[in-house]
Amino acid sequence: DAGVTQSPTHLIKTRGQQVTLRCSPKSGHDTVSWYQQALGQGPQFIFQYYEEEERQRGNFPDRFSGHQFPNYSSELNVNALLLGDSALYLCASSLGGTRGSLHFGNGTRLTVT
Amino acid sequence: GQQVMQIPQYQHVQEGEDFTTYCNSSTTLSNIQWYKQRPGGHPVFLIQLVKSGEVKKQKRLTFQFGEAKKNSSLHITATQTTDVGTYFCENGQNFVFGPGTRLSVLP
Numbered sequence: 442d443a444g445v446t447q448s449p450t451h452l453i454k455t456r457g458q459q460v461t462l463r464c465s466p467k468s469g470h471d472t473v474s475w476y477q478q479a480l481g482q483g484p485q486f487i488f489q490y491y492e493e494e495e496r497q498r499g500n501f502p503d504r505f506s507g508h509q510f511p512n513y514s515s516e517l518n519v520n521a522l523l524l525g526d527s528a529l530y531l532c533a534s535s536l537g538g539t540r541g542s543l544h545f546g547n548g549t550r551l552t553v554t
Numbered sequence: 555g556q557q558v559m560q561i562p563q564y565q566h567v568q569e570g571e572d573f574t575t576y577c578n579s580s581t582t583l584s585n586i587q588w589y590k591q592r593p594g595g596h597p598v599f600l601i602q603l604v605k606s607g608e609v610k611k612q613k614r615l616t617f618q619f620g621e622a623k624k625n626s627s628l629h630i631t632a633t634q635t636t637d638v639g640t641y642f643c644e645n646g647q648n649f650v651f652g653p654g655t656r657l658s659v660l661p
Contacts, residue, residue, distance in 0.1 A: 444625035474649065478650075482653060482654075483642050483652055483653050483654050484597065484642070484651045485649065485651070486648075486649035486651075489649070495651065499649065531596060531597070533597075542587065542599040542602060543587070543589075543597075543599060544599065545596040545597050545598070546596060547595075547596050548596055
């Protein structure tokens with residue numbers, strides 16, 4: 442039973458560049474949520490995708506966008522990277538667009554220099 | 555949005571001692587989730603609480619949801635070194651995580 446997988450595991454980018462992070466949900470799950478976790482802080486909700494649409498969004502600028510594919514996998518795109526975007530980006534999957542238990546991936550560590 | 559606060563921020567205990575972390579909200583919560591994140595790891599779901607006054611147990615862990623559904627607690631009895639990590643509560647209505655309580659256990 443495959444868990445949540447994220448790629449890449451680590452990434453280094455320069456200010457102003459764009460980045461795409463990828464996530465495959467746990468087998469049987471159809472909902473993907475993205476979180477940003479700065480060092481020493483709790484995860485901050487970015488947005489949730491269900492049925493290929495953005496259903497909920499946290500307090501993040503439009504530079505953060507996403508997509509969900511028919512196979513339920515998802516991408517997080519961040520444009521015009523800032524130093525403050527350096528963080529661990531976590532993907533979590535769940536079922537039926539609900540707020541049931543989230544299953545997190547290991548995350549992508551993004552460093553912006 | 556509906557923020558959740560957690561206290562304490564840090565807790566250092568001797569192995570075998572008990573530990574409690576508290577999660578508080580200024581508004582009523584529809585439900586609350588608890589997660590544990592080991593150092594260098596990702597959050598792992600522990601429990602969901604939905605009903606007012608609900609108490610759930612998982613071995614040495616006891617979770618409570620307040621009668622007014624504005625607060626919750628996680629209590630660990632006789633801590634072990636494997637309990638080390640950060641414990642987060644999450645407002646299940648708006649996806650907001652608390653800042654977490656970091657637990658260290660001295661052997």
